[in-house]
Every structure is written in structure tokens, then in C-alpha cells.
Amino acid sequence: MSEEEDRVVDEQWRTRRGGVETSLRTSAVWAAVHDIVERRAAELGRPLRVLDLGGGTGGLAVPIAELGHDVTVVDPSPDALASLSRRSGERGVAARVHAVQGDADSLAGVVGADPVDLVCCHGTLEVVDDPQATLSALADVLAPGGSLSLVAAQRLAVVLARALAGQFAQAEQALTSADGRWGSQDPLPRRFDADALRAMVEQTGLVVDAVHGVRTFSDLVPSALVDTDADRVALLRLEQAVADSPQFAFLGQLGSAVHVLAHR
Structure with missing residues (x-):
């Protein structure tokens, strides 16, 4: 990476390390979601309506709300939603985070007549009864131009x-x-293969923008080897270098998760 890219990675790490929304496990996904949120909000000139299916305790929802957007978290676990409510209150965004107990079958009723600008489904498709039906339900509640962020085990x-x-x-x-x-x-x-997951998303009628593996190295490296800030920054740089280099794209197939970005 260039000196400027190194500076950006260092700044991202320092900014995020203390936040609940980021870590070595989530930084790459968060960066992509953050970019979508910022771009779409600029296009629309208003806060976004975001739906997070299976968002649990708010690891993604609360940071998005902190950016000024309205997030509805649909999750079947009352305990997770209680933790979400506590977290959003502690972070001062309780008015922008809405907890709903439910699953993919209830999305249409949750969203109502107003489709959403961004749907997130991270670590949920692995456990639902019918992954294809879940993806179709997510696509159905997206507004024209709206985006899907999908993360699943690879x-x-x-x-x-x-x-x-x-x-x-x-x-x-x-x-x-x-x-x-x-x-x-x-x-x-x-678990899923990247090509199969792309095909499943395309079957819903959405247009796939990107498919890439995340956490290529982070889940394999013993924690004792990344116990300092310098080690973590170096590992984050390595992960980003792989993601940014087309010639090394094949390494993404070894990532612990695959991240699919799509739009209506």
C-alpha cells in the first residue's frame, strides 16, 4: 500500500479499536458498510432507514445509529434485544435504534409501506430455516437503489x-x-461457497456489486501473536492489502466469511 493508504489504515484502526462495532473480525466489513451508508445518505440527502436482520446486541446497528441513521434490528432472541436496548441507551442513540423480536417471515410487517435503504444480514443466513427464502424477504423490503450487505460463513x-x-x-x-x-x-x-452465495442473491433480482472474502488470516493467527497494537495494525494492513489486490483475490476464498454487496 502507499504511504497515504498506510495513514488511512492507521487512522481507521485508532478510531475503531475502542468501539464495539470494530475489531480484527469486523473492520473490513464495517469499512464497506460505512462507505455504503455515507454514499447513499449523500445521494438521498437524509438519514437512512436501515434494517439489520439477526443484529442481536447491536454490534453493527449502534455504530450506524451513531452516524445519524435509523436502524431497526429484527432478532428472535429477547435477551439479545435487551442487550441491544441497553447498549443503544449507553451510547446515546436509543431514539434511533428500534428492537423487534422476529425473523425473516416478519420483515414485511416490520417495514410496512416504507422500504428501507440498507439491509444487513451478517452471520444469520447460516442458521435460518430457508436461506433462499430469507434472501428473497430481504430483497423485497429494499427501496429502489437500496443496498444489501450480506456476511456468511465460508x-x-x-x-x-x-x-x-x-x-x-x-x-x-x-x-x-x-x-x-x-x-x-x-x-x-x-456454510457457503462464494459463487453459490452470489447466485442466491442474484436469484432474488438484486444486482451483485462485490463478493470478497474477509478474515483471511485473522481467525488463523494465534491471539498471542497479535497482543500489541503494532501487531494488530500490521495484521489489519495485511488483510486490507489482500482485499485491495486483484492478483491475490483468490486468497479471499480462504476467508472465514464471505461478504456480498448488492443493490436493487
């Missing part, structure tokens, strides 16, 4: 992780199984 990452742990049979099962699981004890109901 298959090849767990294959690599199981192999490096010496669990070769589990790695093979994750590689060849239809759902990307390594066995009956796997905590996730399913």
Missing part, C-alpha cells in the same frame, strides 16, 4: 482450519458435504 476456511488442526476426516467432510459442515458436532448448520 466453506474453505473451515476446511483449512480442520486440516491444520490435524482433523483430516473432518476437513474432507466439510469440503465435500452439501452444507459445508465438518460433522455432527459442528456448531454451524451450514
Whole structure:
């Protein structure tokens, strides 16, 4: 990266490290969502209406609300929503964060006649009953020009992780199984391949803008090796360098998650 890009990464790290919305696990996704929010708000000249399906305790919703936008979090867990309410109150954005207990089937009733400008579905598609139906429900509540930010667990990452742990049979099962699981004890109901996820989003009628892997290295590096600010900044730079370099795009297939950005 150039000296200016290095400066930006350092500034982003210093700005975000203390916030609940960012960490090594979330910084790349947050940067992309932040860019969408800022651009769309400038186009519309007003605060955005945002829907976060499965947003739980507000790790994404509260930072978006802090930017001045209205966020509705739909989640089936009353405990998570209670934590969300506490967090939004502590951060002074309770008036802009709305907690609704529900799931994808209830989105139309939650949104009503006014479609939303941004839909976020991060770490949720893995656990819903019908991923394709959920994506269709998300697409249906988007306004024209509205965006979807979708993050889901990626298959090849767990294959690599199981192999490096010496669990070769589990790695093979994750590689060849239809759902990307390594066995009956796997905590996730399913994982996705990037191309398949793109096709699922396109099936809803949305236009895919970008598909990229995130957390290529962060989930593989032992925490003891990133226990200083300098280590974390260096790892964040490495992750961003991979994301920014087309010649290394193939490494994104090893990211723990895949991030799909699309629009109506």
C-alpha cells in the first residue's frame, strides 16, 4: 500500500479499536458498510432507514445509529434485544435504534409501506430455516437503489482450519458435504461457497456489486501473536492489502466469511 493508504489504515484502526462495532473480525466489513451508508445518505440527502436482520446486541446497528441513521434490528432472541436496548441507551442513540423480536417471515410487517435503504444480514443466513427464502424477504423490503450487505460463513476456511488442526476426516467432510459442515458436532448448520452465495442473491433480482472474502488470516493467527497494537495494525494492513489486490483475490476464498454487496 502507499504511504497515504498506510495513514488511512492507521487512522481507521485508532478510531475503531475502542468501539464495539470494530475489531480484527469486523473492520473490513464495517469499512464497506460505512462507505455504503455515507454514499447513499449523500445521494438521498437524509438519514437512512436501515434494517439489520439477526443484529442481536447491536454490534453493527449502534455504530450506524451513531452516524445519524435509523436502524431497526429484527432478532428472535429477547435477551439479545435487551442487550441491544441497553447498549443503544449507553451510547446515546436509543431514539434511533428500534428492537423487534422476529425473523425473516416478519420483515414485511416490520417495514410496512416504507422500504428501507440498507439491509444487513451478517452471520444469520447460516442458521435460518430457508436461506433462499430469507434472501428473497430481504430483497423485497429494499427501496429502489437500496443496498444489501450480506456476511456468511465460508466453506474453505473451515476446511483449512480442520486440516491444520490435524482433523483430516473432518476437513474432507466439510469440503465435500452439501452444507459445508465438518460433522455432527459442528456448531454451524451450514456454510457457503462464494459463487453459490452470489447466485442466491442474484436469484432474488438484486444486482451483485462485490463478493470478497474477509478474515483471511485473522481467525488463523494465534491471539498471542497479535497482543500489541503494532501487531494488530500490521495484521489489519495485511488483510486490507489482500482485499485491495486483484492478483491475490483468490486468497479471499480462504476467508472465514464471505461478504456480498448488492443493490436493487
